[in-house]
Amino acid sequence: MRWVDVLPAILTCASLSSAAQSPFHAAVTGSPPSEVSRGSNGSWHLNDTPAANATGHLVFETVSSLLQHWPNTRYRNGHTIVPGVIPSGTLLYHGTEQPVVPEVPEWVATDPEHSHVFCRGPAQSGCWQLTLAATRPLRVLYFDGTSASKMEDGPMDSQDVVSWGEPKPEWVFKEPERINDLCEWGRQHALDGYVRMEMDFEIMLCNLTSGVKVVSFLNLPVLPAFPNDPDQNFLAFETMNAGHWHNRYPGDERVQLDLTRLISFYDISLLPSLIPQRAGQERWDHRILGADPAELLAIRTHLESTLANKHQGSGVDWQTLFRVVIKRYADRLELVQYLLNSTEHVPATTQDEYERAAKVQLQLRIMLIPYILHSSVPSRFSASNLADLSWAEPVFTECATMHTAAIVSDFVIALTPSEKLLLRAIQETTREICRVVVRMWAEGVESGLDPYLPIEVEEPNVTAVMWKWQGDLNGLMGWLDWSVWIKCRPACGFEEICYLPTWPVGFRHRRRRPDFPLPNEPEDNDEWRRPQPKCIRRIEPYGF
Ligand SMILES: *[C@@H]1O[C@H](CO)[C@@H](O)[C@H](O)[C@H]1NC(C)=O
Ligand SMILES: *[C@@H]1O[C@H](CO)[C@@H](O)[C@H](O)[C@H]1NC(C)=O
Ligand SMILES: *[C@@H]1O[C@H](CO)[C@@H](O)[C@H](O)[C@H]1NC(C)=O
Ligand SMILES: *[C@@H]1O[C@H](CO)[C@@H](O)[C@H](O)[C@H]1NC(C)=O
Ligand SMILES: *[C@@H]1O[C@H](CO)[C@@H](O)[C@H](O)[C@H]1NC(C)=O
DSSP states (O other): OOHHHHHHHHHHHHHHHHHHHHHHHHHHHHOOOOTTGOSSSSSOTTTTTOOOTTTHHHHHHHHTTTTEEEHHHHHOOOOOEEEEEOOOOOOEEESSSSOOOOSSSSEESSSSSGGGGGGGOOOOTTTEEEEESSSSSSEEEEEEESSSSOOOTTHHHHHHHHHHHHGGGTTTTTTTHHHHHHHHGGGGGGGGGGEESSSEEEEEEEEEEEEEEEEEEEEOOOOOOOOOOOOOOOOOOOOOHHHHTTTSSSSSSSSSOOOOOEEEEOOTTTTHHHHHHHHTGGGGGGGSSSOOOHHHHHHHHHHHEEEEEEOOOOOOOHHHHHHHHHHHHHHHHHEEEEEEEESSOOOHHHHHHHHHHHHHHHHHHHHTTTTTTTTOOOSSSOOSSSSOOOOGHHHHHHHHTTTHHHHHHHTTOOOOOOHHHHHHHHHHHHHHHHHHHHHOOOOHHHTOTTTOOOOOSSSSSSHHHHHHHHHHHHHHHHOOGGGGGGGOOOOOOEEEEEEEEOOOOOOOOOOTTTTTTOOOOOOOSSGTTTTOOEEEEEESSOOO
């Protein structure tokens, strides 16, 4: 398409949107902001940090990570339960020793690479691969995190709440009981299965003759699994590699989630008892075990009424809204962090340092262009009092409310309780991004670093500004902790993939699935607890 063809359309859109903008903007600024539009704290001071018990950023990051292998491998202890459907026609795979369709609940995989690990049997007769296709939309519940890893440390907490009313770490290997109890419980809600993740995604399917039909039942040769030779174990590697196809958004698309009925264990209104337990903990260690049993029972009741309810959501596309926020800020914050990282290396000259600070200042302004008002100028023309940045607060307000103001003004009555949680998550998250970025930008202005708001400053201490910026930005990015920033640096070579320690690979001192052929037993170290990315080979010898 040529640009001349497109241009009139763009111009039309632009004039339409500016016409639509004015009344909307007036509605937001012309009436007193409601509690919900003001975020968690009613004030807009640039020094108001989020409450220590706030979980909006955790809800934001977990919801943004649903069905994606990478973030759910990094943080195994899931905190979200979401109803969803598997569309008609979707293929599901089951590996087995017998050419008999099971009459009991069984595990199926979304990728044959995963089910093949269970295609076993004597070499003479081979093994069997059952391929099923959904004949109607299958109703499922999804447990996020590495929810199929048989670990006592928390990945199974949320499903235990559904199957047994509370986490039961001592029952991690009671998989037959778990699937039976989940299916028994789900019958009243016409649930067909439960979606979980380990090296790849799987579904605990309650009835292999209901809602699915047999596409094929193939007799395959049994391949060697090399359980003791990690360098040769291509079956284990390829299972994980298939999981990696779903690493980043949108993840495994064969499951379609209904976020309007999502339940989060980070919802502090449902689970206040977890607040003190999480205090001072890193996210790896967050658990549901330890919550007030009455709150856990209430969660299950809440889930049951949510499933029974036919209510429609507001129509807001939450997943896309979350993506918009991530897209607008993820790369830019990372770029500013990169520019500030060079602060570590003391610059050759003051001029060098000034130029680098000016580059940062421009990036900060670029992030805020849609919100910096014509009237946003420092009230004084001296930088004698850096603490008074109140002139920049309208920029903060616009930045922090832009993405949600229309939802607040037009849809808030239509929101389900889950959608209200999602709204608060976006509000709290954008509020903190905007607070920190606006404050950094305003400090840069006051230090005479912004050529578009020039201020006479006598000998600004640019080094001090850079150090403060770095502290603030690292604090923000640590608080957000977005998985999009977790990658191998430097990037992996063509023969490699970027890998996070993945259960059950290399969990020597953990109890493991007894029937899962395991590749290797590396050092007993902290890797399993705080998975860090590293490059591993994707063709043998693997070395993972
Ligand atoms: C809310 O703002 C006030 C006024 O600046 C501040 O004192 C207070 O600590 C803030 N509360 C929270 C929960 O952030
Ligand atoms: C969270 O912290 C704020 C201020 O720090 C406090 O006012 C509030 O009561 C706390 N909320 C809960 C549920 O503990
Ligand atoms: C599975 O579904 C089939 C077909 O709807 C039904 O006949 C059978 O009773 C179901 N099995 C169980 C265990 O519910
Ligand atoms: C900046 O440095 C920190 C600490 O060394 C590091 O974790 C981060 O990845 C770096 N960021 C960029 C964008 O280079
Ligand atoms: C500038 O700030 C740095 C870091 O805070 C400090 O070490 C240095 O002494 C300051 N320089 C001047 C000239 O004040």
